[in-house]
Structure formats: structure tokens, C-alpha cells
Amino acid sequence: MKKLILFCLVLLLSGCVDKEILDDINIEVGVGYDLAEDSKDKYRGTVLFQEFQPDKTVINRTFSGSGKLRQDLLLEVTKQSSEPVVTGGLKLAVFGPELAKKGIYDLVDSFQRDASIGARVFVATSEGKALDMLNGEYGTRGNSTYIYNLIRHNIEHRDIPQTNLHILANDYYQDGKDPFLPRLKKTAEDRVEVVGISLFSRDKEVGILPVKDMFFFKLLVDKYSEGNFDVKLKKGDLAAVKSLRSKHKIKITDNHASISINIEGIIREYTGDKLASEVVDTVQKNLEKKVEKESLRLLRQFQELGIDPVGFGQLKKAQHRNFDFKKWKDDYKTLGFDVKCNVTIEETGVIE
Amino acid sequence: MPGLLLPSIPLFLLPSIHKFSKTGNNKRNAENDGDLPMRQWLKNRRIKEDIQHKEWEKSLIKSKDFKKIFYYNKKTNVRFGLTFMATLIDENIIQDGILPNLLEEEFREIEDIKQLVPVADVQICDDPSLIEQKLLNGYVMLTIETELKHFGFIAAQKEIVRGLSQPEVEFSVIGPKEAFVESMGQNLNLIRKRLPVKELIIEEFTLGSLSKTSVAMLYMEDITNEDNVNTVRQRLTNVKFDAITDSSYIVQLISDNSNSPFPQLLDTERPDRVAGILAEGKVAIVVDGSPHVLITPTTLVEFFSSFEDYFLNWILSSFFRLIRLFAVAFSILITPIYVATLSYHYELIPKDLLSTLITSRREIPLPPILEALFLELTIELLREAGARLPTKVGQTIGIVGGIVIGTASVEAGLTSNVLLIIVALAALASFTTPVYRMGNTIRLLRFPFLFFAELWGLLGIVFCFCLLLTHLIRLTSLGRPFLEPLYPPRVMDMKDALIRLPFEKQSKRPIFLRTKNPTRFSKKKAKEKKDIDE
Known part of the structure; x- marks a missing residue:
């Protein structure tokens, strides 16, 4: 009897599960949000789908809709789509510039609540409309895959600090740390590039870090495992330092934060005559000086903007009992910094 | 009166x-x-x-x-x-x-x-x-x-005996090529030849009210646990059946749980394997008229060990055993996982695989479960047909079935080519099981998993796996746990379970057998250096 009941339950409970057969659904792979032109508290969303052709090519298809909630957008899109729209395949979310200034968290929050959306979705801001960005024709594997891979390899090998939906939400909810997002720009119909980092205060964009500062920014907030930087030497010579590995350590006392950055790398290219050991020393020193100077400048800039992407507040909170966040807001404005950088050039290539 | x-x-x-x-x-x-x-x-x-x-x-x-x-x-x-x-x-x-x-x-x-x-x-x-x-x-x-x-x-008995031939089910490239035949006398001779000691006891029973089949129980007197011997003796004497024509009857009649799809007695046609397990302290049952000798008590992992494992270097044989275990898991789970993922969990599919799966399934009118069942049944049909047909026709059917039906159903748009590869691989993997009886069990197990995968997706697979595990944990062979040494965990017995350690490390007999003499050889003496080495 028990077994019979169990068997019936197995059969009956199967009605509780929604079936989403792979080829009978429309998988949302990218989404872009812009502020609607007509009314101010509405937004216009663009959903990107991939349509796989039998010859293995991918057609990018976008649907747009507007509303106040993300659900409104899905409703609008479902009206236009031939198959039910599901969100589990989302890889990329792009926010347009006006929306970023207005605040993005209401929309990010909806991603968080949707259990089928993974934590490793890349969130980015765009220069120009997000709609235009998703409407391009990039690469052969679909727009979302293209942009996703673009961001991913820039995180792994270049100057974008580690970022994704999970980190964004973590930074947002954590007192004493402000989120930042990579900023993209559509430069041609088939081209997208990274143009900087959007700095947020809570969920509103307050500043943009240009590409030239991204190296120093990443040194401060993340660690390098495979970086790249060109060092200018006196006579106009250039040395390319490759395979950078970096670590930073922050020590925070009452009103002072000392940051020590450790960089290891090898010289891959040098435009001067001979790469003598004195030259290597100069490269090290120049790089150290440059990092110290630029980092300090960045930190000051953050202080002026009233944002804390490095997370000094969070660090201090972790080290101090009865941390008062309201007091910290004032303290941060007067926080003093010093940056100490130590560069080690490990080798200079096979030619001596 | x-x-x-x-x-x-x-x-x-x-x-x-x-x-x-x-x-x-x-x-x-x-x-x-x-x-x-x-x-x-x-x-x-x-x-x-x-x-x-x-x-x-x-x-x-x-x-x-x-x-x-x-x-x-x-x-x-x-x-x-x-x-x-x-x-x-x-x-x-x-x-x-x-x-x-x-x-x-x-x-x-x-x-x-x-x-x-x-x-x-x-x-x-x-x-x-x-x-x-x-x-x-x-x-x-x-x-x-x-x-x-x-x-x-x-x-003045007339003995019509088939000559000794090579083992067909458990063929091994290395090692002895003798296999048991249908005559008990011949089979006992093959075993005794390999264990010429007085401790090898052969007890005979006559079972079957009509067939009067002679059944012999073999064990080593000073090694095998008395309880095991008594249990076998008692079970054999309690057998009530009229005609016992093969050892398979005995397997079903004396096993602990006859409602289980898992065989609880290992059958072998290799005399060397029987000699090997007798030395370990297990009991063997020889049935007159059957070329398969039964081994008991046995464990699940033993069904995945081929006797060839002992002829190869321990590193190689451990690797092959692991491959076999992987093959079993693969064979049972891959089609259900395909069905579950495609029906419920599109999120889990890597984005690069998505295009392959979607394009291959685009024209298929059937939902994944029917598609999978269709192919699985085709494979099962081929197997059944192949087993019933004479050898030469059977080979043709295998090729015709495998290539023609598979390709044709893909071209006709009935199944996706990804699934065809998966099902073919799963069928191939199920043939790696060295014991044929277990291979059949694995064939069957795929279907409940498919059923639950269709009902609940991956959750269903986990549920079905729990059912299977519960069943396996409850199963015993001659009162000894069937899942040993995995559960109950017996680290000592791991030396010859999922992997096989070298013979120097095998100085103890399996713990779960509770042998009278747990030591196979003195480790110390084996390690002692001979004069010439010094």
C-alpha cells in the first residue's frame, strides 16, 4: 500500500514541474536597458535572442519593450516571440548611460531574484544606447557570446577587474564599498570595445575611469595574474612589461591607509639599444614611481567623488568592533593614503 | 490400515x-x-x-x-x-x-x-x-x-562430455584458456588440479525431485568461515524444486533477495577464478550440467572486476577497473541526463554546446523522452536479435542495425545525431562489464532512470539513484553486505575493490568474509631479503 501511494505521488507530483524543452523555448541571452524617451520613470528594454541556423551560423534577434518592471519587459517580449521566453541562458546585461546615472539596482535586483539566472552574468554599462549595442553584428557566434568573451578575456588577461552579477550585488549591499562596472562602446556595426570603468556610488554612476587609468585601478581593487604595461624611459625608449602578477595589501589605521602593491613581471619588448641591468633597474623604478603616483591620484579622485570602490570602509569594518558607518562617511573624506609599490623584473627574455 | x-x-x-x-x-x-x-x-x-x-x-x-x-x-x-x-x-x-x-x-x-x-x-x-x-x-x-x-x-555410465574449450564470456588474452564444461566431474577436476591440498572440501548434494542434479559445495576447510559454509549447506538442502537444469536456477533459488535485479551470486566459467576465490575464503557451488560455477558471498564491486585484472600489472588493472566503473555510471546515467537536461535544465548547458544541441534537435518532432526511448529500444532490439540469431547472421544484424537504422533515423528526423552518439556510447559502455549477468542488470536499470528523468528532471535522477542506493545497501549476499567495502566502509578491503593494489599489499584475506585464517602469507617473511640480495 505504501509503495502504491509512493508510486501515485511520483506520477502526480510530476505535474508540478514545468517542462522547458530546449528547442521549444526562446532563450534570452542578453538584455539591455535604456531610459525611455517619453516618461522619466519608465525604461525601454531590449532582449537579445540567438537563433541557431542549420549551417551553424547564429542570427541575432532582438525584441524591445518598455515598462516599469523587468516583468513588464518580459510580457511585452513574450507577445512578440513565437516560443515561450526563458531567462536562464542570460549571459550579459547592459545598461545605457542615462539609466546608469539614474540607478540600476531595481533591475539588477530582479536578476538576483530569478533563480534561473546565474551569478556569473556580466553586467556592463554602455556609452550610447544599450539597444544599439545589442543590435550590432559582432563575430559569428552571436552578439552575447562575443561581448561575453570580450569582457571575460579582458578580465583574465587585461585591465578589467573581476566583475560579475554576484560581485556587483555583493559590493552594492556591503557598507563601505561601492560597485564598478566595465564600460563598453559600439564603435562600428561589427565592433565593440572597452572604453573604461563606470564608477558607482550605491547604484548610480558618478564617474568614468578612462582606459589609461584602468591598469592602476585594477592594481588597487584586484590582482593581476597576466597583465601588460608599457613603461616610458628617459630617452623616449619604451619597455613592455609582460606576464605581470600583482598583489596588493592594505593596512588601515585610524586615519590612514597604507597600500603596498607588489608586482612581478618580465620585459618582453624594449625599444632602446641594449637592455642592460641598469635599464632594468630604471624600468623597475619608473614603474614603481608611476604606480605610486597614479594610484594616489586615483584614490584622491575617489575621495572627492565620495565613493569607495577599493573598499576601505569594508576593510575597516572587518577589523574594528562597533564600527560606525555614519562616522566613517566623514572619516573617509579626510583619510590619508600612502602607496608603496615594489616591482620585480624577473627576466628579460632569451636575448641578453 | x-x-x-x-x-x-x-x-x-x-x-x-x-x-x-x-x-x-x-x-x-x-x-x-x-x-x-x-x-x-x-x-x-x-x-x-x-x-x-x-x-x-x-x-x-x-x-x-x-x-x-x-x-x-x-x-x-x-x-x-x-x-x-x-x-x-x-x-x-x-x-x-x-x-x-x-x-x-x-x-x-x-x-x-x-x-x-x-x-x-x-x-x-x-x-x-x-x-x-x-x-x-x-x-x-x-x-x-x-x-x-x-x-x-x-x-557403467556412459559419459558424453563436451571437450574443454576456451571461455566465451570471460575470455582473456592473457592467462589460462580453460573453461568449465557441463560435466561436474570434469569441472571438479579442473578446480582440484589447481588446489591440490587436503583442505579443499567437496560436499555433494542431490537437488531436484525430478532432475536429481548433483550439486557440489566447495570450500577450504581451515580458511572459509564456518557460518558461510553452513548457510550454503542449509540453503542448498532447503531447495525445493523439481528440475534444476543449470546453476542459474540455484542462483535464483538460494539468493537472499530473489526480487532484486542484481545477481547476488557471481557466476564464472573460469576454473582459475574459482581457485582464486576459494583461496580467498569464499564458497563455490558446482552444479552438474552447468558450465558456470557460482561464487558466494560476493560484493557489487566483484562484478566489475575481471579475473584478467590479476594477470596484469596492478597499475594497469586499477586503471581498467576505474574505466569499467565509469563506463557503468556513464551507461546508466547518460541518456537520462540528456533527457532531463533537454526537458528541464537548459540553463546547465554550456553556451558553446547550445548551438550543437539546438541545431540537431530543430527538426525532431518527438520530445526528448520519446526520442531517447525510441533509440534505446532500437538498441535493445538489436541486442536481443543479435543474441538469438546464428553467429554469422548476428554480425550482419549488428552492422546493419547500428549503421543503417541509426543513420536512417537521424536522416528521417526522428532522432538527433547527438542522442544517437550518446546511446551508442552508452550501449558500448554497458558491454565493458566483465560479468554478463551484471551487464543485463545495467541494461534494465537505464529505464527507471529514464522514467524519473522525464518526470522530474535531474531531481528525478537523484531520486532514482537514492532508490537504487537504498536497495543496494539493503542487499546481502549470503548475509554479508553486498555493497561492502563501500558501505559498510572497510578500508582494508579497498585493496582489491575499485582498484587492485599489488600482491605484496594483499597479504590479508577480505575482512567481510570473516575467514578463520585471515592471513594469506606473512608480509614479514615476504619482505625478508634472501642471502643473494644482500
Whole structure:
């Protein structure tokens, strides 16, 4: 009897599960949000789908809709789509510039609540409309895959600090740390590039870090495992330092934060005559000086903007009992910094 | 009460006639002289006695091969009869070994056959109840007119035995190529040859009310746990079945849980494997008429170990065992995972695989479950057909089925080519199981998993796996846990389970067998350096 009941339950409970057969659904792979032109508290969303052709090519298809909630957008899109729209395949979310200034968290929050959306979705801001960005024709594997891979390899090998939906939400909810997002720009119909980092205060964009500062920014907030930087030497010579590995350590006392950055790398290219050991020393020193100077400048800039992407507040909170966040807001404005950088050039290539 | 009366008559008659026939034998000539009333009386008695004898003859005489022939000895003129089943005995033995001596030499009483008949197995007994059994076991019965209460039995069995051949199911490239045959004597010979010690005990049972199959239980006296031996003995004696024609019957009749799809006794056709497990302290059961010997108690992992593992270096054999385990998991789970993922969990599919899956499924009208069932059933059909058809036709069917049906169904848009690859691989993986019986179980297990994958997706697979695990944990082989050494965990027994450690590390017998002598060899002595090494 028990077994019979169990068997019936197995059969009956199967009605509780929604079936989403792979080829009978429309998988949302990218989404872009812009502020609607007509009314101010509405937004216009663009959903990107991939349509796989039998010859293995991918057609990018976008649907747009507007509303106040993300659900409104899905409703609008479902009206236009031939198959039910599901969100589990989302890889990329792009926010347009006006929306970023207005605040993005209401929309990010909806991603968080949707259990089928993974934590490793890349969130980015765009220069120009997000709609235009998703409407391009990039690469052969679909727009979302293209942009996703673009961001991913820039995180792994270049100057974008580690970022994704999970980190964004973590930074947002954590007192004493402000989120930042990579900023993209559509430069041609088939081209997208990274143009900087959007700095947020809570969920509103307050500043943009240009590409030239991204190296120093990443040194401060993340660690390098495979970086790249060109060092200018006196006579106009250039040395390319490759395979950078970096670590930073922050020590925070009452009103002072000392940051020590450790960089290891090898010289891959040098435009001067001979790469003598004195030259290597100069490269090290120049790089150290440059990092110290630029980092300090960045930190000051953050202080002026009233944002804390490095997370000094969070660090201090972790080290101090009865941390008062309201007091910290004032303290941060007067926080003093010093940056100490130590560069080690490990080798200079096979030619001596 | 006829039942009470009937036995009382022979009881009363037996001693008197017995005595009389003895005296009669001595006074034979006097009788011939003509003591008529005495002779008449004797004759009457004899007729009565004959009728009693005829009880066992009654049904036998209906058979065409029942022979009863009378002869006269040339010297003593004694009339004797040979009774036998012509189909069971070797007539050459009668012609060359029995008759010439009985006819020519001086033959007076039954006792003489021990001197006259040059056959090893000659028995004399006076219990008429044995007659039927002996006759049907291929003995020739010798009776003398003068000694009605004694019978001589001379063994003259005709042995039709298939010659030794190579193992077919458990073939190995390295190692012995002998396999068991259908004759128990031959099989026991193969085993004893490999373990020529007095500790190897062979106990025999006769099972089956009709088939009278001889079943032998083998164990090592000072090694095997007494409980295991007793359990096997008890289970064998308790078998109630009329015809046991193969060891598979015994597997099902004496296993702990006969409702389980898992075989709880390991069967093998390799004598070396049997010798190996006897040395470990397990019990082997040999059934007459079956080329498969049973091994008990056994564990799940033993079904995935081939005896070839012991012929190869331990690193290689460990690797192959792991591959086999992976193959089993793969074979059972891959199709259900395909169905579950495609029906419920599109989120889990890597974005690069998405395009492959979607394009291959675009034109398929069936949902994943029907698609999978269609292909699985095709494969099962091919297997069944391949097993039933003669070898040469079977090969053709395999190729035709595999290539033509598969490709055709992809082209016709009934199944996706990704699934075709998956199902073919799963079928291939299920053939890696060294024990055929377990291979069949794995074939079956895929279907409940498919069912649950369709109902609940990956959750269903996990649920079904829990059911399977519960079943396996509850399963015992001869009262010993079937999942050992995985559960209950026995680290010592891991040395020869999922992987096989080198022989130096195998100095202890498996713990779960609770052997009387747990040490196979002294590790210390094995490590001792010989003079020449120093």
C-alpha cells in the first residue's frame, strides 16, 4: 500500500514541474536597458535572442519593450516571440548611460531574484544606447557570446577587474564599498570595445575611469595574474612589461591607509639599444614611481567623488568592533593614503 | 490400515526368507532330487517376492531402454540377470568388462563379482529402495536367482562430455584458456588440479525431485568461515524444486533477495577464478550440467572486476577497473541526463554546446523522452536479435542495425545525431562489464532512470539513484553486505575493490568474509631479503 501511494505521488507530483524543452523555448541571452524617451520613470528594454541556423551560423534577434518592471519587459517580449521566453541562458546585461546615472539596482535586483539566472552574468554599462549595442553584428557566434568573451578575456588577461552579477550585488549591499562596472562602446556595426570603468556610488554612476587609468585601478581593487604595461624611459625608449602578477595589501589605521602593491613581471619588448641591468633597474623604478603616483591620484579622485570602490570602509569594518558607518562617511573624506609599490623584473627574455 | 499392514509383511518375511535362501543355496542338489512340496512352497514364496520386486519395475518397464537379461554361468550353471537402462550405460563395459568374466569364470554368489568384474565402482547392497536410483544413475544391476536379497551394482555410465574449450564470456588474452564444461566431474577436476591440498572440501548434494542434479559445495576447510559454509549447506538442502537444469536456477533459488535485479551470486566459467576465490575464503557451488560455477558471498564491486585484472600489472588493472566503473555510471546515467537536461535544465548547458544541441534537435518532432526511448529500444532490439540469431547472421544484424537504422533515423528526423552518439556510447559502455549477468542488470536499470528523468528532471535522477542506493545497501549476499567495502566502509578491503593494489599489499584475506585464517602469507617473511640480495 505504501509503495502504491509512493508510486501515485511520483506520477502526480510530476505535474508540478514545468517542462522547458530546449528547442521549444526562446532563450534570452542578453538584455539591455535604456531610459525611455517619453516618461522619466519608465525604461525601454531590449532582449537579445540567438537563433541557431542549420549551417551553424547564429542570427541575432532582438525584441524591445518598455515598462516599469523587468516583468513588464518580459510580457511585452513574450507577445512578440513565437516560443515561450526563458531567462536562464542570460549571459550579459547592459545598461545605457542615462539609466546608469539614474540607478540600476531595481533591475539588477530582479536578476538576483530569478533563480534561473546565474551569478556569473556580466553586467556592463554602455556609452550610447544599450539597444544599439545589442543590435550590432559582432563575430559569428552571436552578439552575447562575443561581448561575453570580450569582457571575460579582458578580465583574465587585461585591465578589467573581476566583475560579475554576484560581485556587483555583493559590493552594492556591503557598507563601505561601492560597485564598478566595465564600460563598453559600439564603435562600428561589427565592433565593440572597452572604453573604461563606470564608477558607482550605491547604484548610480558618478564617474568614468578612462582606459589609461584602468591598469592602476585594477592594481588597487584586484590582482593581476597576466597583465601588460608599457613603461616610458628617459630617452623616449619604451619597455613592455609582460606576464605581470600583482598583489596588493592594505593596512588601515585610524586615519590612514597604507597600500603596498607588489608586482612581478618580465620585459618582453624594449625599444632602446641594449637592455642592460641598469635599464632594468630604471624600468623597475619608473614603474614603481608611476604606480605610486597614479594610484594616489586615483584614490584622491575617489575621495572627492565620495565613493569607495577599493573598499576601505569594508576593510575597516572587518577589523574594528562597533564600527560606525555614519562616522566613517566623514572619516573617509579626510583619510590619508600612502602607496608603496615594489616591482620585480624577473627576466628579460632569451636575448641578453 | 493398509499402510501399517503392508510393511509388516516384509518385516515378518524378511529374516525367514533370508535365512532360507541361504540354506537353500547349500542344499541345492537335495531340492533337485525331488522334495516336491518343499519346492512348491519355495516357488510360491518366490513369486510373492518377485511381485514385490516388480514394484519399482512397473514404471521402468514401460520405457524402451529398460533392459533385463538373464545369463547362465558356464561353470556353475548359476542363472544371473543384468538389469540396466540401455541409454545411460556404456555397453562396451558390459561386453568387455562384465559379461566375459561372469560367464567364463567360476561365479557362485554375488560376493564373487568383486573379484570377477574389473570395474572400480562395484557395490553390493540389500536395500531394494536403492535400485531405482542406481539404475537411473547408470549402474548395471546384477541379480542371482539364489540370492534374491542381494544386488550387485556395477558402474557403467556412459559419459558424453563436451571437450574443454576456451571461455566465451570471460575470455582473456592473457592467462589460462580453460573453461568449465557441463560435466561436474570434469569441472571438479579442473578446480582440484589447481588446489591440490587436503583442505579443499567437496560436499555433494542431490537437488531436484525430478532432475536429481548433483550439486557440489566447495570450500577450504581451515580458511572459509564456518557460518558461510553452513548457510550454503542449509540453503542448498532447503531447495525445493523439481528440475534444476543449470546453476542459474540455484542462483535464483538460494539468493537472499530473489526480487532484486542484481545477481547476488557471481557466476564464472573460469576454473582459475574459482581457485582464486576459494583461496580467498569464499564458497563455490558446482552444479552438474552447468558450465558456470557460482561464487558466494560476493560484493557489487566483484562484478566489475575481471579475473584478467590479476594477470596484469596492478597499475594497469586499477586503471581498467576505474574505466569499467565509469563506463557503468556513464551507461546508466547518460541518456537520462540528456533527457532531463533537454526537458528541464537548459540553463546547465554550456553556451558553446547550445548551438550543437539546438541545431540537431530543430527538426525532431518527438520530445526528448520519446526520442531517447525510441533509440534505446532500437538498441535493445538489436541486442536481443543479435543474441538469438546464428553467429554469422548476428554480425550482419549488428552492422546493419547500428549503421543503417541509426543513420536512417537521424536522416528521417526522428532522432538527433547527438542522442544517437550518446546511446551508442552508452550501449558500448554497458558491454565493458566483465560479468554478463551484471551487464543485463545495467541494461534494465537505464529505464527507471529514464522514467524519473522525464518526470522530474535531474531531481528525478537523484531520486532514482537514492532508490537504487537504498536497495543496494539493503542487499546481502549470503548475509554479508553486498555493497561492502563501500558501505559498510572497510578500508582494508579497498585493496582489491575499485582498484587492485599489488600482491605484496594483499597479504590479508577480505575482512567481510570473516575467514578463520585471515592471513594469506606473512608480509614479514615476504619482505625478508634472501642471502643473494644482500
